[in-house]
Amino acid sequence: MKKTHGFVSKSVVALALLGALPAAAGTATYAGALCAAVSGTPTIFRSGRLINQTGSDMEVVCPIQRNITNVPYYTEDMTITATVLDPSITDDVCCTAAVSEADGTYLATARTCTPANSGDYDTHRTLSMNLPSVYAGPGGYLSLRCELPKQVSIDGAMRSSVLASFIVTE
Amino acid sequence: MRQVRWGVLGAAMAAVAAAGVWSLRGNAPETAIAPPVATESRAPAELERELRALRAELESLRQGQGRLARQVESVEGAAPRSVNAEGPPPAPEPTRPGDAERAAAEEARQARVAELDAELEAALHTEPLDAEWARNTEALVSGAFQGPDLAGSRLARVECRTRVCVLEVEHEGQEARAELLDSLMRVRGLQGQAVMRPAADGSPLTSRVYLSRAGERLPLTLRP
Numbered sequence: 001m002k003k004t005h006g007f008v009s010k011s012v013v014a015l016a017l018l019g020a021l022p023a024a025a026g027t028a029t030y031a032g033a034l035c036a037a038v039s040g041t042p043t044i045f046r047s048g049r050l051i052n053q054t055g056s057d058m059e060v061v062c063p064i065q066r067n068i069t070n071v072p073y074y075t076e077d078m079t080i081t082a083t084v085l086d087p088s089i090t091d092d093v094c095c096t097a098a099v100s101e102a103d104g105t106y107l108a109t110a111r112t113c114t115p116a117n118s119g120d121y122d123t124h125r126t127l128s129m130n131l132p133s134v135y136a137g138p139g140g141y142l143s144l145r146c147e148l149p150k151q152v153s154i155d156g157a158m159r160s161s162v163l164a165s166f167i168v169t170e
Numbered sequence: 171m172r173q174v175r176w177g178v179l180g181a182a183m184a185a186v187a188a189a190g191v192w193s194l195r196g197n198a199p200e201t202a203i204a205p206p207v208a209t210e211s212r213a214p215a216e217l218e219r220e221l222r223a224l225r226a227e228l229e230s231l232r233q234g235q236g237r238l239a240r241q242v243e244s245v246e247g248a249a250p251r252s253v254n255a256e257g258p259p260p261a262p263e264p265t266r267p268g269d270a271e272r273a274a275a276e277e278a279r280q281a282r283v284a285e286l287d288a289e290l291e292a293a294l295h296t297e298p299l300d301a302e303w304a305r306n307t308e309a310l311v312s313g314a315f316q317g318p319d320l321a322g323s324r325l326a327r328v329e330c331r332t333r334v335c336v337l338e339v340e341h342e343g344q345e346a347r348a349e350l351l352d353s354l355m356r357v358r359g360l361q362g363q364a365v366m367r368p369a370a371d372g373s374p375l376t377s378r379v380y381l382s383r384a385g386e387r388l389p390l391t392l393r394p
Contacts, residue, residue: 076392076393077392094356096352096355096356098351098352103348104348105344105347105348105366106348106349106350106351106352106366107351107365107366108351108363108364108365108366109351109352109355109363109364110362110363110364111355111360111361111362111364112361113361130363130387131363132363132364132365132382132387132388132390133286133390133392133393134283134286134365135279135282135283135286137276137279138272138276145352
């Protein structure tokens with residue numbers, strides 16, 4: 001009985017250790033509402049979409065959680081895809097994915113914008129950013145930053161740029 | 171004399187009693203010395219379960235032993251050797267569990283970073299020159315460093331080929347270095363991937379930046 005108890009205890013400890021291992025990297029989705037304003041005051045809809053309903057351009061930064069605290073610090077291949085709405089013909093929605101060292105120093109970025117001189121207030125676009133395979137040191141982190149142009153008037157109605165959601169794939 | 175007689179008689183009786191017990195034991199059925207009944211009555215399934223559990227435990231112990239052996243090897247390998255053989259041995263550094271694994275992982279990370287840097291450098295030396303794109307992009311980058319967004323950083327050199335540009339940048343302070351990539355990539359016309367590395371001289375206030383052409387990846391071979 002004693003032996004059995006010892007074995008069960010060890011099994012429980014082993015399972016607990018397995019549970020404490022960092023979560024495997026994988027695909028994760030986030031609502032735009034996760035992002036914080038760098039400049040301007042965004043409007044958050046109940047759906048989780050983040051909207052620039054102001055007359056000024058706006059910047060937001062979105063933290064990205066990674067449950068890997070030991071190794072590897074950064075994967076070989078990572079893509080962040082943002083779903084945005086860009087109604088403006090003159091301005092673009094641009095997003096930059098970044099990997100930074102623990103002290104905040106940018107180590108690598110990937111940036112993309114909606115096509116220049118085109119706007120659509122009805123159909124969302126996806127902006128895909130593939131980060132170069134750099135290896136941040138311990139504590140390095142990822143983030144997404146997006147620039148949302150000011151409201152524009154189209155056919156008598158004010159149209160807003162939107163960051164609806166983003167997906168992290170690795 | 172009478173006492174001697176009683177003593178001999180007692181010894182003889184003890185010998186007879188011992189012989190009797192011995193003979194009884196020799197005739198006893200074998201079942202009398204068999205293991206406890208509980209063992210025999212255990213179901214084969216239970217024994218099989220126990221065997222499986224013991225095997226798993228053994229395997230776990232083997233793995234643990236292997237990990238410990240590797241840790242010991244790496245700690246011994248990383249330990250500095252004393253140059254003064256006659257001096258007292260250095261006090262052992264306190265180590266925490268997993269330190270050796272972390273050190274090994276950090277070594278592997280740095281090796282991979284060096285490999286990636288070498289690949290970027292090789293591309294710069296072997297890529298053909300797209301003269302028009304290179305000229306335009308170099309002008310765009312040079313112009314960006316004249317503006318207020320990149321104040322605090324000075325462009326020492328820029329060279330573009332077909333898909334890649336390399337910039338050598340000097341910074342007034344760490345803050346300017348920390349924000350360089352973001353400020354640079356906000357320049358209209360620059361899109362794609364960017365990587366910042368310390369400059370070859372190792373100074374904390376100089377950087378080497380690699381930029382990819384818009385829509386292109388930096389020439390880095392991904393590992394499977």
